[in-house]
Amino acid sequence: xxxxxxxxxxxxxxxxxxxxxxxxIARPKVxxxxxxxxxxxxxxxxxxxxxxxxxxxGKWAFPGGLVRxxxxxxEAARRELKDAASLRELYLEQLFSFGDPSRDPGAHVVSxxxxxxxxxxxxxxxxxxxxxxxxxxxxxxxxxxxxxxSVIADYAWRRLKSKLEYTNIACNLxxxxxxxxxxxxxxxxxxxxxxxxxxxRRRIMAMGLLKRLPGKRRGAHRPAALYAFGRRSVQMIxxx
Amino acid sequence: xxxxxxxxxxxxxxxxxxxxxxxxIARPKVxxxxxxxxxxxxxxxxxxxxxxxxxxxGKWAFPGGLVRxxxxxxEAARRELKDAASLRELYLEQLFSFGDPSRDPGAHVVSxxxxxxxxxxxxxxxxxxxxxxxxxxxxxxxxxxxxxxSVIADYAWRRLKSKLEYTNIACNLxxxxxxxxxxxxxxxxxxxxxxxxxxxRRRIMAMGLLKRLPGKRRGAHRPAALYAFGRRSVQMIxxx
DNA sequence: CCAAAAGTGTTGAGTATACACCCATGA
DNA sequence: TCATGGGTGTATACTCAACACTTTTGG
Numbered sequence: 004x005x006x007x008x009x010x011x012x013x014x015x016x017x018x019x020x021x022x023x024x025x026x027x028i029a030r031p032k033v034x035x036x037x038x039x040x041x042x043x044x045x046x047x048x049x050x051x052x053x054x055x056x057x058x059x060x061g062k063w064a065f066p067g068g069l070v071r072x073x074x075x076x077x078e079a080a081r082r083e084l085k086d087a088a089s090l091r092e093l094y095l096e097q098l099f100s101f102g103d104p105s106r107d108p109g110a111h112v113v114s115x116x117x118x119x120x121x122x123x124x125x126x127x128x129x130x131x132x133x134x135x136x137x138x139x140x141x142x143x144x145x146x147x148x149x150x151x152x153s154v155i156a157d158y159a160w161r162r163l164k165s166k167l168e169y170t171n172i173a174c175n176l177x178x179x180x181x182x183x184x185x186x187x188x189x190x191x192x193x194x195x196x197x198x199x200x201x202x203x204r205r206r207i208m209a210m211g212l213l214k215r216l217p218g219k220r221r222g223a224h225r226p227a228a229l230y231a232f233g234r235r236s237v238q239m240i241x242x243x
Numbered sequence: 244x245x246x247x248x249x250x251x252x253x254x255x256x257x258x259x260x261x262x263x264x265x266x267x268i269a270r271p272k273v274x275x276x277x278x279x280x281x282x283x284x285x286x287x288x289x290x291x292x293x294x295x296x297x298x299x300x301g302k303w304a305f306p307g308g309l310v311r312x313x314x315x316x317x318e319a320a321r322r323e324l325k326d327a328a329s330l331r332e333l334y335l336e337q338l339f340s341f342g343d344p345s346r347d348p349g350a351h352v353v354s355x356x357x358x359x360x361x362x363x364x365x366x367x368x369x370x371x372x373x374x375x376x377x378x379x380x381x382x383x384x385x386x387x388x389x390x391x392x393s394v395i396a397d398y399a400w401r402r403l404k405s406k407l408e409y410t411n412i413a414c415n416l417x418x419x420x421x422x423x424x425x426x427x428x429x430x431x432x433x434x435x436x437x438x439x440x441x442x443x444r445r446r447i448m449a450m451g452l453l454k455r456l457p458g459k460r461r462g463a464h465r466p467a468a469l470y471a472f473g474r475r476s477v478q479m480i481x482x483x
Numbered sequence: 484c485c486a487a488a489a490g491t492g493t494t495g496a497g498t499a500t501a502c503a504c505c506c507a508t509g510a
Numbered sequence: 511t512c513a514t515g516g517g518t519g520t521a522t523a524c525t526c527a528a529c530a531c532t533t534t535t536g537g
Contacts, residue, residue: 030272031310033342033353072269072351076342100340100355102273102316111312113273113355115340184516201518202500224514225507424489441491442527464488465534 031102031111035080036067036152037095038159039088039119040142041126042176047142047192048126049156052087052134058109059149065156066137067114080117088129088137094120094175094237098158106151116155118162120175164194166237171212174232182220182227183207212238271342271351275320276307276392277335278399279328279359280382281366282416287382287432288366289396292327292374298349299389305396306377307354320357328369328377334360334415334477338398346391356395358402360415404434406477411452414472422460422467423447 039050051063066087070079077095084090098116106114131137140146142160147153166172173189183204191198207213214233219226279290291303306327310319317335324330338356346354371377380386382400387393406412413429423444431438447453454473459466 029312030270031312032270033273070271070342070353072271073344075344076340076353079342097340100316100337102310102319102355104313104315113310113316113353115342115353182516199501200516201502204517206499221508222515223509225509225516227516422489439528440489441529444490446526461535462488463536464486465490465536467489 031104031113033070033076034067034112034114035070035076035083035117036065036114036155037080037084037117037119038065038098038156039084039090039093039121040159040163040176041121041123041139042189042192043123043126043139045188045192048139049142049145050088050126050129050137050139051145051148052131053136054149055135059107062149063140063146064149064152066134069112070115076115076117080115080119084119086133088131090121090125090129092121093125094172096162096237098155098162101151101155103151114150114155116158118159120163120172122176122178124178167193170237171210171232171234172237174235175237177232180216180229180231182229184227186230271344271353273310273316274307274352274354275310275316275323275357276305276354276395277320277324277357277359278305278338278396279324279330279333279361280399280403280416281361281363281379282429282432283363283366283379285428285432288379289382289385290328290366290369290377290379291385291388292371293376294389295375299347302389303380303386304389304392306374309352310355316355316357320355320359324359326373328371330361330365330369332361333365334412336402336477338395338402341391341395343391354390354395356398358399360403360412362416362418364418407433410477411450411472411474412477414475415477417472420456420469420471422469424467426470 041048041050050066052066054060054062054064066083067080068083068086070076074082076097080095081091084093096118098118100113100115102113104111106112126139129137129139142156145153145156148156163172167190173186176189176193177185186207187198187200187203190203212233213230216229216231218229220229281288281290290306292306294300294302294304306323307320308323308326310316314322316337320335321331324333336358338358340353340355342353344351346352366379369377369379382396385393385396388396403412407430413426416429416433417425426447427438427440427443430443452473453470456469456471458469460469
């Protein structure tokens with residue numbers, strides 16, 4: 004009932020059992036889990052790893068793990084991605100923290116969810132080192148996920164959709180150089196709806212963030228002008 | 244006594260005395276900190292408590308504390324508010340998690356920041372039990388804050404401003420019954436800019452969430468119609 | 484009857500949407 | 511020359527912002 008009494012008791016027990024070392028009260032641990040997206044072949048894909056240990060062994064989940072003392076949450080997320088998929092350069096953004104004690108039946112772990120974006124070239128270089136398997140799934144065809152990771156996935160996709168509308172976040176899903184058609188296809192893929200080409204071009208141009216590059220992409224038909232984002236740091240834009 | 248806390252203790256002690264070399268690696272702890280807002284006398288105010296222990300003793304901070312094994316983050320935030328300010332009924336929304344190891348020089352604590360809203364009547368009932376002092380400060384006149392709490396405050400105020408524009412979140416800062424002038428003053432206070440009364444009324448009415456109540460508020464001058472929110476659960480609105 | 488707050492419409496500017504045809508190239 | 515994807519402009523509907531006077535009450 005009285006919290007002060009509980010704290011006091013905990014301190015006493017700690018002192019008795021600790022002797023030289025002060026025993027800490029058990030507390031929930033902190034983990035990070037990253038929902039990593041990439042566009043490949045006009046499909047939105049998501050990186051999953053197959054768990055090897057614990058009650059959820061064999062199930063698929065987002066790469067992540069416990070945070071260490073002395074590192075920031077972002078650092079922990081990047082470290083886990085490097086370990087799990089050999090990924091280095093990518094965009095990371097914190098989403099939300101999930102603290103339901105029952106989300107992991109094994110232990111009380113608070114998970115800080117992250118949204119990660121990488122371009123197709125970076126995604127291709129991914130390879131699982133830490134897990135039994137790691138591969139890219141189409142978001143519409145993901146297997147059942149461990150823990151509450153399907154909830155985290157929902158958050159991530161919603162955030163991505165929403166930020167496409169009012170930021171330049173798309174630059175993190177594209178190669179440094181791209182055509183307008185590629186940019187439009189990215190938007191259509193993520194937002195799951197077709198876009199009017201002329202209106203889309205006008206909106207994007209109004210942002211003033213694209214710079215036109217000298218060359219052309221030559222393909223089977225009329226060559227397309229090349230573009231790049233002027234700034235790759237995310238910034239808010241008045242669009243939508 | 245708190246069952247969860249006791250169980251946790253027993254688990255900890257037996258693990259220690261059992262001789263099993265499962266010594267846990269030190270991990271960051273998880274805390275919650277709530278930026279609690281209320282409107283009083285046309286001013287936006289924020290509840291702070293004065294810390295009694297640790298390196299930051301004497302400094303002001305948002306009410307919060309460590310999360311316990313077995314409780315959700317929301318539950319932890321509500322428990323701390325009940326302990327710190329005897330507050331029960333209020334709106335809570337998770338903001339962001341702050342994990343910089345140096346944010347608390349004493350230990351690595353990851354803090355999950357919360358935005359809390361309460362109406363003036365609820366705010367008036369607040370009284371600090373756990374801390375040396377607890378009181379409401381105008382947001383423009385807050386003292387220097389402990390840890391990184393001024394960063395959390397920025398997040399909270401920005402989130403509140405933003406959600407006023409596209410949700411019915413305002414209902415949590417008002418009494419169940421209010422006049423249109425009170426609602427408008429709330430918006431003007433939080434957003435720090437004057438609003439056009441006619442445009443504002445049109446926008447709010449377009450939301451379709453207010454219901455007009457039969458009575459009138461009688462004052463020194465022309466009586467004002469009374470309103471209430473139809474739903475107090477937060478929902479997204481097309482406004483702005 | 485006067486002071487003070489409550490209540491009410493219209494207009495103009497800018498923005499978003501819908502829509503169809505010509506262009507440049509490789510095969 | 512034709513098939514294919516690249517590239518462009520306009521007309522309309524709608525939304526947002528600016529703006530001032532009348533109404534109702536208490537004192």
